[in-house]
Amino acid sequence: MQSTVSEYSEEPQLSSIQIDKDPEESVAPRASSFEQNRIGVCLEFNDVHFGVYQSQGLFHRKTTEKEILKGVSGIVKPGQLLAIMGASGAGKSTLLNVLAGRMSSSGKYFASGSVLLNGEKREFSIFKKISAYVMQDDNMFAELTVEEQITLSCLLRLPNSMSMEKKKQRVQEVMQQMGLTHVANTMIGSETKRGVSGGERKRVSIATELVTNPSLLFLDEPTSGLDSFNAQNVMQTLLQLAKSGRTVVTTIHQPRSDIFNMFDMLMLLSEGRVMYFGPAKAAVDYFASIGYPCPEHYNPADFFLDIISRDGRSKEAEQESQKKIEYLAQCFEKYQAQQTEVFPDAELDDEYMGQLVKPSETGFNEQKFASPYLFEFLLLAQRAFKLETREKASNIARIAQTLFFGVFLGLIWLNKGRNISYHNYEAICGVLFFLLINQSFISAFGTVFVLPLERTIVLRERTSGMYRVSTYYLSKTLVELPRNLILCVLYVVLLYWMVGLHATARDFFLSYVIVFLTVLTAEGLASAVASSAPNPQVAAAITPAFIVISLLFGGFFLSSGQVPNYFIWLKYLSFIYYAYGSLLQVQFPHWTFVDQASCPVDGVCTGQDVLQKLGPGLPLGGNIGLLITLLVSFRILTYAILRLRGPKFDQTL
Numbered sequence: 238m239q240s241t242v243s244e245y246s247e248e249p250q251l252s253s254i255q256i257d258k259d260p261e262e263s264v265a266p267r268a269s270s271f272e273q274n275r276i277g278v279c280l281e282f283n284d285v286h287f288g289v290y291q292s293q294g295l296f297h298r299k300t301t302e303k304e305i306l307k308g309v310s311g312i313v314k315p316g317q318l319l320a321i322m323g324a325s326g327a328g329k330s331t332l333l334n335v336l337a338g339r340m341s342s343s344g345k346y347f348a349s350g351s352v353l354l355n356g357e358k359r360e361f362s363i364f365k366k367i368s369a370y371v372m373q374d375d376n377m378f379a380e381l382t383v384e385e386q387i388t389l390s391c392l393l394r395l396p397n398s399m400s401m402e403k404k405k406q407r408v409q410e411v412m413q414q415m416g417l418t419h420v421a422n423t424m425i426g427s428e429t430k431r432g433v434s435g436g437e438r439k440r441v442s443i444a445t446e447l448v449t450n451p452s453l454l455f456l457d458e459p460t461s462g463l464d465s466f467n468a469q470n471v472m473q474t475l476l477q478l479a480k481s482g483r484t485v486v487t488t489i490h491q492p493r494s495d496i497f498n499m500f501d502m503l504m505l506l507s508e509g510r511v512m513y514f515g516p517a518k519a520a521v522d523y524f525a526s527i528g529y530p531c532p533e534h535y536n537p538a539d540f541f542l543d544i545i546s547r548d549g550r551s552k553e554a555e556q557e558s559q560k561k562i563e564y565l566a567q568c569f570e571k572y573q574a575q576q577t578e579v580f581p582d583a584e585l586d587d588e589y590m591g592q593l594v595k596p597s598e599t600g601f602n603e604q605k606f607a608s609p610y611l612f613e614f615l616l617l618a619q620r621a622f623k624l625e626t627r628e629k630a631s632n633i634a635r636i637a638q639t640l641f642f643g644v645f646l647g648l649i650w651l652n653k654g655r656n657i658s659y660h661n662y663e664a665i666c667g668v669l670f671f672l673l674i675n676q677s678f679i680s681a682f683g684t685v686f687v688l689p690l691e692r693t694i695v696l697r698e699r700t701s702g703m704y705r706v707s708t709y710y711l712s713k714t715l716v717e718l719p720r721n722l723i724l725c726v727l728y729v730v731l732l733y734w735m736v737g738l739h740a741t742a743r744d745f746f747l748s749y750v751i752v753f754l755t756v757l758t759a760e761g762l763a764s765a766v767a768s769s770a771p772n773p774q775v776a777a778a779i780t781p782a783f784i785v786i787s788l789l790f791g792g793f794f795l796s797s798g799q800v801p802n803y804f805i806w807l808k809y810l811s812f813i814y815y816a817y818g819s820l821l822q823v824q825f826p827h828w829t830f831v832d833q834a835s836c837p838v839d840g841v842c843t844g845q846d847v848l849q850k851l852g853p854g855l856p857l858g859g860n861i862g863l864l865i866t867l868l869v870s871f872r873i874l875t876y877a878i879l880r881l882r883g884p885k886f887d888q889t890l
């Protein structure tokens with residue numbers, strides 16, 4: 238649509254606007270008794286300003302303020318679906334995050350205005366229980382089935398007082414509500430793993446949040462990445478959820494016309510300013526009244542986006558569109574001042590208003606987590622076990638790698654231990670060193686690539702208040718033990734037997750324990766690094782540095798005397814140093830060299846001589862003790878980082 242600058246200077250003409258209610262839309266599906274036990278929530282936000290502090294300059298010394306939302310107001314009632322629309326960068330997701338109390342996801346911010354629930358400032362302990370947020374990305378484990386995913390959410394989040402039978406009923410009810418019963422036993426899948434369709438995956442995401450029967454549902458771009466059929470399907474579901482008395486707020490980019498027709502309320506944003514807020518059906522008339530009639534047979538959503546978007550194709554076009562946006566914002570301010578007259582309350586959907594209770598009067602159980610510790614731990618351990626056993630490709634790769642390196646290294650040092658002499662004892666030192674580092678590397682890298690991806694899912698689940706970080710990390714750590722235990726057995730047995738290391742039960746067992754502890758410590762180090770890194774790429778880039786430093790100061794490449802004084806502390810922080818020291822002390826003291834008789838007088842002729850030559854180290858118990866200390870420290874550090882980097886709700890508004 239072409240407009241001239243003179244049009245913008247005209248006074249807005251507000252014509253009287255009629256709201257046609259579609260009788261079909263007010264028919265709500267029948268709700269179960271659990272569903273009926275829900276409070277109606279009216280979400281009101283007034284004059285919301287929100288911005289972020291940005292660091293600039295080479296050393297980020299200069300800080301500037303960027304205002305993203307500039308005085309946004311609106312209201313959405315139970316039974317209504319509010320769609321927030323606008324061009325890319327208009328501030329839709331930011332507004333959604335502000336309304337959902339997740340402002341700190343934008344970093345350092347400033348905010349003003351108010352967000353009210355049923356007329357009062359929200360109490361976050363209650364707000365978290367009555368609201369749910371469905372993220373744009375479907376962060377779920379690809380290897381779980383639809384039913385398993387929803388069941389876990391149900392079991393973890395529904396109150397402990399509810400019977401198991403009722404919880405299982407709720408699973409079936411939610412699956413039915415979301416049209417997922419026919420794919421209950423299908424894997425969720427991901428972009429790389431075949432599973433349910435994109436639309437079904439989005440519905441699983443919604444179902445996961447829906448189990449607690451939230452009154453208020455926030456969704457960020459629920460149709461993004463879906464074909465038009467699936468997008469329509471998902472929106473239809475949201476409409477039904479709203480019609481059963483929920484308050485639904487969703488951002489949406491460019492809906493087709495039949496989706497647009499489902500919206501009750503519409504907010505159009507441009508550069509953080511409101512271009513329109515009110516009943517979606519009244520928007521076309523509103524824009525016609527200020528000089529922007531929507532052409533016949535045109536999708537109103539496309540039309541609105543055309544007129545409210547900044548056109549950056551040329552300087553002139555940008556100035557022109559800027560003026561237009563300014564004009565539209567002014568028109569809306571005037572319109573909003575008269576809104577109570579234009580949209581008398583009686584015209585709005587009041588069907589559920591009778592249920593409205595102030596959140597503070599709901600008597601909600603304010604307990605942070607629904608399930609007791611042990612129950613939560615067992616459920617998470619069960620899930621971790623399923624995930625581990627279903628990761629077939631990575632399990633096969635780990636076993637194959639272990640067997641390959643066991644045989645490969647065994648062939649390199651074949652029978653060296655059976656013929657140990659003063660000529661070749663150094664080869665045994667090499668074997669012992671490789672015994673430690675090969676499995677450690679494999680485990681550490683497995684963790685580095687998996688943990689950051691898993692952390693995104695865990696963060697979403699923790700934001701929904703599903704479980705404590707300690708139950709998650711403890712269950713994961715314990716479930717991973719048997720796999721490491723078995724892989725280490727394979728590897729140590731193969732190498733031990735092929736090389737011919739010191740063949741007593743005590744020495745074999747101790748060597749095995751040391752390798753196992755080293756693998757766990759390497760994994761602990763990798764998980765501490767991976768949990769603090771922003772993504773798998775950064776984690777993969779920095780973890781080798783930590784491992785390589787541990788190797789360098791591990792005692793094989795640099796003997797104690799060769800480590801410069803200023804780097805001594807690195808030696809004491811190297812877990813390999815303690816592990817390698819332990820292995821030397823297990824293997825060498827009782828070894829008799831084959832050619833001891835011909836050994837030069839001042840030569841290294843016995844196992845004890847080897848230990849003496851390598852320098853004074855800690856006793857075996859000390860080495861193992863410090864290795865365990867590092868192992869526990871890395872695990873505690875990971876737990877602390879996961880906890881610190883957990884979900885945050887902002888109580889500002």
Ligand SMILES: Nc1ncnc2c1ncn2[C@@H]1O[C@H](COP(=O)(O)OP(=O)(O)OP(=O)(O)O)[C@@H](O)[C@H]1O
Pocket residue numbers: 289291303305323324325326327328329330331332342343344490
């Ligand atoms: N933490 C931040 N630091 C700097 N700028 C930010 C930050 N968060 C958001 N912005 C900016 O604020 C504006 C609005 O962002 P927002 O993500 O809300 O837009 P959107 O309408 O949801 O866009 P899209 O549809 O592309 O997701 C954008 O220009 C974005 O770059």
